[in-house]
Amino acid sequence: MREHTITALWEEIPDDADDLDVVGGAFRVYLCPCGKQLPDRTAAELHAMETDQCTTCLGSGSEQIVPGYAQPCTACAGSGRRRAQLQWQLAYAEAETTITVEIVRTLIAPLSGPFRLSEVADTVRDVLGLPVGRLPVGPRVRDILRSLEAAGELVMVSAPDELLRGTSVVLYRDPSWEHVRA
Ligand SMILES: [Zn+2]
Ligand SMILES: [Zn+2]
Incomplete structure (x- = not known):
């Protein structure tokens, strides 16, 4: 599945940009080596899902929160895999009831x-x-x-x-x- 690891690049961020938009996925361009058109964050997440990758980090295993700052993806324990993400969601749901x-x-x-x-x-x-x-x-x-x-x-x-x-x-x-x- 590595051939569908989606790369998120940053566009120019205007000085007055809304900080929550920045964190939420605005000002990013998504590229997949397979050449599929990914016009926005939703399309990128969908493509990650259909290629069995984590929809938070899009398969890269790390989350770029703002330009210049990344951390290992918490949703999939840095694995980039959809299965790990789903396991985490199940475990979190169990933690919620416990x-x-x-x-x-x-x-x-x-x-x-x-x-x-x-x-x-x-x-x-x-x-x-x-x-x-x-x-x-x-x-x-x-x-x-x-x-x-x-x-x-x-x-x-x-x-x-x-x-x-x-x-x-x-x-x-x-x-x-x-x-x-x-
Ligand atoms: Zn692809
Ligand atoms: Zn992830």
């Missing part, structure tokens, strides 16, 4: 100071008896903590590890939150 918002809320309730994502994920693994690597515990816990943050229960207290595009596209490796005091 690790509920209530479990996380109960576990962090007694914490008075800031706590890190990795600490909460470790506690969840301990409490539920989940072996390391069986379920995507970290990503699930992170999504729950972000939802509690969006609901106003928590506030993120760490600074981003990386500013990728101004302050609107940033990267946190192991962020910390604390409870919002009433």
